Amino acid sequence: MTDFDLPEEFDEENIVSKTSIKRDMHKLQALGKRLTELKPNQLEKVPMSETLRKAIDESQRITQREATRRHMQYIGKLMRAEDAEAIQNAVDLFDASSKAFAQALHSLERWRDRLIEGGNETLSEYIHDNPNADIQHLRQLVRNAKKDLKNEKNTGASKKLFRYLRTIDDMDNETTP
Known part of the structure; x- marks a missing residue:
């Protein structure tokens, strides 16, 4: 060779x-x-x-x-x-400049908008997908956000709903390995 x-x-x-x-x-x-x-x-x-x-x-x-x-x-x-x-x-997921972080936020924004615009079916779907959610608190937040939209006011209810959805998402991510 x-x-x-x-x-x-x-x-x-x-x-x-x-x-x-x-x-x-x-x-x-x-x-x-x-x-x-x-x-x-x-x-x-x-x-x-x-x-x-x-x-x-x-x-x-x-x-x-x-x-x-x-x-x-x-x-x-x-x-x-x-x-x-x-x-x-x-x-x-912790890096605010990453695509994964942006996608997670956009997903939560879509859920917030769907909950505000939708009815009980949308709320039931969200609760089914996220069993950690406090149903009564979530319903109250959605009700307040819908009221703001109807009255064309901005009392921050939509932002509170988004924060709560993010908290639920964080809790779900902690329990998922």
Whole structure:
């Protein structure tokens, strides 16, 4: 076999360059850095192993620059064993500039508008989809928002309804793994 001959079991399609491997590792390290910047209540909603969670908690204690850099590399190494896509999706829900965050808000706005414009069927559909909702409180908020719309006033009832829908959505996201 000469220097230019390749073994028969060699598969060109499965070649991964060293550059692409490094690029992927840097992406994982950047995602790990974003995890260290989240608030504790947000971190609870991110699916990750206990080892990674402890490393992120430890990063809050480290203040020296070189130690922080090495610790970020360690977090990047731990990220290789994690489900990076699930973590990225969870982090995107907290990032106001992400598409996932915007889509979640638009979905809640559509529900608010449907509840205000619709009848009991729409309310029943929402309650069926979100069993955590306080039915009596939700009905009162919808009633007040409809009253504002009918009287062409703005007492903030629509905004209160939206906030409550967002609270319900947050509660549902906490219970869903």
